[in-house]
Amino acid sequence: MPLDGAARRAFEAVLDPQDVLSDPVRCRVYECDGLTGHRVVPELVLLPRTAEQVAAAVRVCAEHEVPFVARGAGTGLSGGALPVADGVVIGLNRLNRILEVDPVDRRAVVEPGVTNLDVTRAVAQYGLYYAPDPSSQQVCTIGGNVAENSGGAHCLKYGFTTNHVLAVEVVLPDGSTVTLGSDTGEQQGPDLRGLFLGSEGTLGIVTKVTVRLLRTPETVRTLLADFPSVAAAGEVVSDVVAAGIVPAAVEMMDALAIEAAEEAVHAGYTIGTPAALVVELDGPAEECGSTFEQVRRICEAHGCTRLHIAGSAEERAAIWRGRKAAFAAVGRISPDYFVQDGVVPRTRLAETLDRIAAMSRSAGLRVANVFHAGDGNLHPLVLYDGAAGETARAEELTSAIAELCVEMGGSLSGEHGIGTDKACSMPKMFSRDDLAVMARVRDAWDPQGICNPGKVLPTPRLCGEPGKYRPHPLEEAGVIERL
Amino acid sequence: MLHPTDLKELRDAVLDSSGTLGIAGAGTAADWAGPLGPVDAVLDTTGLAGIVVHNPGDMTVAVRAGTPLRQLQEELAPHHQRVSLDAARVAEGATVGGLVATGDAGPCGLAFGSMRDLVIGVTLVLADGTVARSGGHVIKNVAGYDLAKLLHGSYGTLAVIAEVVLRLHPVPEREATLAVSCSLTEAAELARAVLAGPHEAVALEWLGTTPDAGTLLVRLNGTAAAMDARLDRLRPVLPGAVDGDDRWAEHAAIVRGGPGDAVLRIGVRPSKLPGVLTALPARAITAGLGTGIATVVLDAQDVAAAHETVAAAGGTSVLRRRPAGASVSAWGPPPSALKVLRAVKQSLDPAGRLGPGRFDPWM
Numbered sequence: 020m021p022l023d024g025a026a027r028r029a030f031e032a033v034l035d036p037q038d039v040l041s042d043p044v045r046c047r048v049y050e051c052d053g054l055t056g057h058r059v060v061p062e063l064v065l066l067p068r069t070a071e072q073v074a075a076a077v078r079v080c081a082e083h084e085v086p087f088v089a090r091g092a093g094t095g096l097s098g099g100a101l102p103v104a105d106g107v108v109i110g111l112n113r114l115n116r117i118l119e120v121d122p123v124d125r126r127a128v129v130e131p132g133v134t135n136l137d138v139t140r141a142v143a144q145y146g147l148y149y150a151p152d153p154s155s156q157q158v159c160t161i162g163g164n165v166a167e168n169s170g171g172a173h174c175l176k177y178g179f180t181t182n183h184v185l186a187v188e189v190v191l192p193d194g195s196t197v198t199l200g201s202d203t204g205e206q207q208g209p210d211l212r213g214l215f216l217g218s219e220g221t222l223g224i225v226t227k228v229t230v231r232l233l234r235t236p237e238t239v240r241t242l243l244a245d246f247p248s249v250a251a252a253g254e255v256v257s258d259v260v261a262a263g264i265v266p267a268a269v270e271m272m273d274a275l276a277i278e279a280a281e282e283a284v285h286a287g288y289t290i291g292t293p294a295a296l297v298v299e300l301d302g303p304a305e306e307c308g309s310t311f312e313q314v315r316r317i318c319e320a321h322g323c324t325r326l327h328i329a330g331s332a333e334e335r336a337a338i339w340r341g342r343k344a345a346f347a348a349v350g351r352i353s354p355d356y357f358v359q360d361g362v363v364p365r366t367r368l369a370e371t372l373d374r375i376a377a378m379s380r381s382a383g384l385r386v387a388n389v390f391h392a393g394d395g396n397l398h399p400l401v402l403y404d405g406a407a408g409e410t411a412r413a414e415e416l417t418s419a420i421a422e423l424c425v426e427m428g429g430s431l432s433g434e435h436g437i438g439t440d441k442a443c444s445m446p447k448m449f450s451r452d453d454l455a456v457m458a459r460v461r462d463a464w465d466p467q468g469i470c471n472p473g474k475v476l477p478t479p480r481l482c483g484e485p486g487k488y489r490p491h492p493l494e495e496a497g498v499i500e501r502l
Numbered sequence: 503m504l505h506p507t508d509l510k511e512l513r514d515a516v517l518d519s520s521g522t523l524g525i526a527g528a529g530t531a532a533d534w535a536g537p538l539g540p541v542d543a544v545l546d547t548t549g550l551a552g553i554v555v556h557n558p559g560d561m562t563v564a565v566r567a568g569t570p571l572r573q574l575q576e577e578l579a580p581h582h583q584r585v586s587l588d589a590a591r592v593a594e595g596a597t598v599g600g601l602v603a604t605g606d607a608g609p610c611g612l613a614f615g616s617m618r619d620l621v622i623g624v625t626l627v628l629a630d631g632t633v634a635r636s637g638g639h640v641i642k643n644v645a646g647y648d649l650a651k652l653l654h655g656s657y658g659t660l661a662v663i664a665e666v667v668l669r670l671h672p673v674p675e676r677e678a679t680l681a682v683s684c685s686l687t688e689a690a691e692l693a694r695a696v697l698a699g700p701h702e703a704v705a706l707e708w709l710g711t712t713p714d715a716g717t718l719l720v721r722l723n724g725t726a727a728a729m730d731a732r733l734d735r736l737r738p739v740l741p742g743a744v745d746g747d748d749r750w751a752e753h754a755a756i757v758r759g760g761p762g763d764a765v766l767r768i769g770v771r772p773s774k775l776p777g778v779l780t781a782l783p784a785r786a787i788t789a790g791l792g793t794g795i796a797t798v799v800l801d802a803q804d805v806a807a808a809h810e811t812v813a814a815a816g817g818t819s820v821l822r823r824r825p826a827g828a829s830v831s832a833w834g835p836p837p838s839a840l841k842v843l844r845a846v847k848q849s850l851d852p853a854g855r856l857g858p859g860r861f862d863p864w865m
């Protein structure tokens with residue numbers, strides 16, 4: 020049902036009319052997020068300037084049963100911020116104030132539209148930083164990070180967004196405002212804060228976030244090592260972990276990803292090497308040095324063909340520039356690409372990559388791999404040419420890879436979320452009852468079903484009627500039982 | 503008393519019984535939070551015990567909820583792995599499910615958080631017999647809602663926890679603690695200095711019977727090779743510090759309280775902790791100066807006012823020991839999200855079968 024005039028007038032009454040966009044040309048800017056294959060032009064885009072305005076706008080939505088979708092920077096890769104037909108987009112970019120920095124209690128209170136990197140920038144003068152560091156950190160917003168429970172290269176040691184958010188102020192789907200969590204992160208009763216984190220904008224809109232800050236580590240040591248095979252690099256990761264070492268980050272890239280990144284940013288990676296590892300350790304000086312030496316020996320024991328240790332902050336930055344540029348750089352070697360985000364148990368990395376290579380060959384599409392090896396979070400990049408009619412095939416391969424990860428005992432998504440993209444794959448990972456309980460929880464927060472509807476949980480409209488039940492791979496392996 | 507020994511028996515026990523149900527693990531937190539009201543049956547989870555699968559290479563373990571954490575730690579130890587949780591009642595046999603349901607954590611929460619930061623998957627049974635899972639067996643996973651978080655701190659009111667999957671950490675080669683005698687206010691200054699330096703303390707706790715005199719404990723984890731040098735660098739920050747490895751038992755004893763004690767766990771911004779604690783008529787205190795989480799031992803009649811004092815400082819509080827027979831308020835002023843909590847309860851347990859009384863008077 021298209022928006023009626025009464026709802027439009029109500030939005031214009033609670034916001035400055037110039038903050039209500041209805042011109043289709045201007046609304047088109049909001050038609051998609053980072054999953055650009057899915058587009059819906061919203062009826063209206065609301066750009067509130069304060070938390071009170073967000074609440075007022077949501078109250079109008081509730082009163083008129085208008086579906087709404089919160090949006091930060093629109094860098095999400097799973098279609099979480101994809102507009103809903105006949106609904107409104109509520110853009111949070113203008114709520115971009117840093118409300119408080121407290122260097123003594125090591126925390127900051129920020130509005131949701133503040134970018135991830137701006138939090139660290141605002142606190143760096145105190146020797147502090149905000150740990151979760153998605154590669155998109157220059158542009159993605161804290162509100163988006165909260166919604167996606169975003170990770171980053173350093174979450175192996177430091178954890179994800181949920182481990183760094185003490186409290187969030189949330190406008191519920193009925194327009195009322197509540198605080199989840201507290202000054203210590205403790206919650207009296209169930210951890211509603213934790214449930215909200217990673218709920219992909221389906222339980223409410225974040226209007227204020229209290230984040231924990233960490234002290235910048237005293238020592239950081241980074242190496243870049245080349246290996247004759249992905250399997251050899253994978254063994255290094257296993258041995259490092261088995262030695263009881265918790266690196267700050269362990270990232271892997273394969274030949275295709277290295278080629279793309281190197282051509283784009285000239286960061287000093289070796290073109291032609293089958294695999295490269297970036298390993299970073301941080302901590303107190305006494306400890307970091309000797310542990311780093313241990314990692315170096317493990318690399319050598321697995322036939323490392325080149326080992327480059329960052330000798331300066333600039334060299335370290337260059338290594339990371341290469342790694343972080345990989346996604347975008349792939350755009351140079353292929354007209355289009357999909358990013359995958361499945362997770363497998365670390366011990367099954369090599370096997371999974373072999374399977375992906377075989378799937379890539381039989382689909383006739385190239386797949387570049389760049390990923391968080393320490394926690395098994397893959398980011399296969401499926402390269403295709405939409406103009407050559409390869410889109411459907413690429414989409415199929417992408418879904419097949421996500422489902423392969425589930426088959427390996429892993430997950431559909433490590434950090435990018437389910438959104439629109441993977442909602443229909445959810446039954447591969449969760450049973451009907453699992454999903455029904457999640458739906459009951461969602462209904463408790465959003466009984467009208469107006470808060471980012473159609474995302475995360477599969478719907479018949481989106482996915483067709485559910486197929487016949489197939490046993491979960493872990494069930495077949497005897498790890499879980501279905502009654 | 504229902505005593506299931508596997509998931510099927512658990513589900514059947516829930517389905518075959520009618521009326522209200524209390525859920526009991528080892529009983530180490532039975533007198534925490536609100537008192538369990540009269541129930542038609544008690545579901546004992548201790549028969550749901552043992553490891554389902556331990557993947558040392560992935561550093562994850564799936565374990566049945568009635569397994570005592572102490573026992574799990576013993577089984578993990580040969581692999582040099584552990585669950586990084588040192589809550590005081592672990593030593594008394596607290597179960598993994600119970601630790602999740604009570605949102606418990608100990609001193610090393612400063613570095614590792616509480617149970618919610620360690621749980622990566624959960625299997626639960628609702629009051630209507632529905633069996634559901636969320637999360638999985640990998641440490642990084644954002645697929646679907648994280649229902650384990652919802653059960654963290656739920657005190658047996660939303661679902662029965664049947665199984666949990668935990669992320670593990672390597673057992674550090676060495677743990678070492680320095681202890682300094684000082685007042686709470688002095689301790690706060692020292693803690694600030696420790697946190698401002700590169701020491702990476704994993705626990706930072708002051709304990710004492712009055713704010714004027716007590717002991718600050720600072721624990722480090724790390725490699726054997728580097729520990730002495732790290733301690734040498736820490737000592738000048740903590741003048742007069744001595745070896746404190748054996749002082750943690752005293753800390754745990756305060757957290758547990760004794761017969762006749764009321765114990766309150768509170769949380770406020772770390773810098774507000776000395777002020778708030780000094781204002782309370784505490785008989786013993788542990789204060790997490792990095793986390794802002796503290797435990798105070800009080801007389802039963804002082805609990806209600808203590809909740810108010812903490813709430814006025816913007817903090818949280820929950821009763822963690824009720825003297826036998828005493829009527830003591832378990833919770834302070836309700837949080838703003840109470841209606842969400844009620845809606846979730848209504849949706850998952852509409853008949854109000856599970857854990858009546860635990861959130862009294864909130865719901």
Ligand SMILES: Cc1cc2nc3c(=O)[nH]c(=O)nc-3n(C[C@H](O)[C@H](O)[C@H](O)COP(=O)(O)OP(=O)(O)OC[C@H]3O[C@@H](n4cnc5c(N)ncnc54)[C@H](O)[C@@H]3O)c2cc1C
Pocket residue numbers: 052053088089090091092093094095096098099100111131152153154155158159160161162163164165166167168169170171172219220221223224225226346347434435471
């Ligand atoms: C090049 C590139 C690299 C990336 N690297 C990483 C990475 O390393 N790790 C990682 O985890 N992700 C990564 N991402 C994904 C993306 O950046 C993150 O998911 C990020 O958190 C999204 O933030 P955003 O502000 O762009 O949110 P959006 O894309 O605008 O929205 C994402 C979701 O959050 C919801 N949302 C947004 N704001 C709010 C709010 N205030 N309240 C409630 N819900 C809200 C939306 O409804 C939507 O469901 C990458 C993306 C790109 C393009």
